[in-house]
């Protein structure tokens with residue numbers, strides 16, 4: 257259980273569906289492609305429908321709290337992004353006037369017309385985000401990216417294993433929300449630099 261890559265490789269070799277953060281997901285898919293095996297989904301995997309135009313929304317900050325040390329959870333009012341987002345997609349966030357480039361952050365969760373970002377403070381852009389107070393505005397483009405490939409299954413037929421290292425947990429919560437209605441069990445394994453940086457278990461959606 258110490259070597260995360262070994263666990264993910266074993267899962268892939270045994271054809272157990274295993275969603276991970278993007279880098280490890282690619283490694284697992286490489287193994288599947290090389291071995292000319294197929295994911296053990298009985299139905300073909302489908303990509304989420306992409307809508308052509310990139311949406312820009314000036315979102316109102318609903319809350320922005322330090323959930324774990326150096327890791328913030330921010331809820332944003334954004335009806336269009338909330339309606340269009342698929343699990344595994346991200347948004348491009350404008351991080352104040354000093355940062356020219358927008359920063360990509362995954363969609364962490366969606367509730368009605370709100371969505372959440374879970375972000376780790378690593379540099380100036382993400383540091384700027386920590387200063388946003390409830391009621392202030394944030395300029396966001398998205399949702400972007402293909403997202404995870406998921407196939408609806410008959411209720412109770414499938415178990416999912418999801419593995420996240422550090423902030424890799426950010427997109428997986430939304431995936432849990434999406435697959436929960438039809439899968440029998442979801443196991444989320446996570447690793448973090450310190451125990452205090454583990455995502456609180458009670459914040460994951462309940463069965």
Ligand SMILES: Cc1cc2nc3c(=O)[nH]c(=O)nc-3n(C[C@H](O)[C@H](O)[C@H](O)COP(=O)(O)OP(=O)(O)OC[C@H]3O[C@@H](n4cnc5c(N)ncnc54)[C@H](O)[C@@H]3O)c2cc1C
Nearest residue numbers: 346359360361362374375376378379380381382383423426
């Ligand atoms: C598709 C996608 C989705 C992402 N989703 C999330 C998310 O949900 N939550 C989240 O916290 N982050 C996420 N990231 C990473 C996030 O975009 C970066 O952490 C952010 O852009 C850093 O901006 P900054 O201005 O704070 O740091 P910068 O000033 O740009 O960088 C500060 C220092 O940190 C280094 N650095 C920056 N990003 C990373 C990184 N990812 N890994 C290691 N070192 C890095 C830089 O090289 C530099 O040395 C995602 C990235 C991508 C590409």
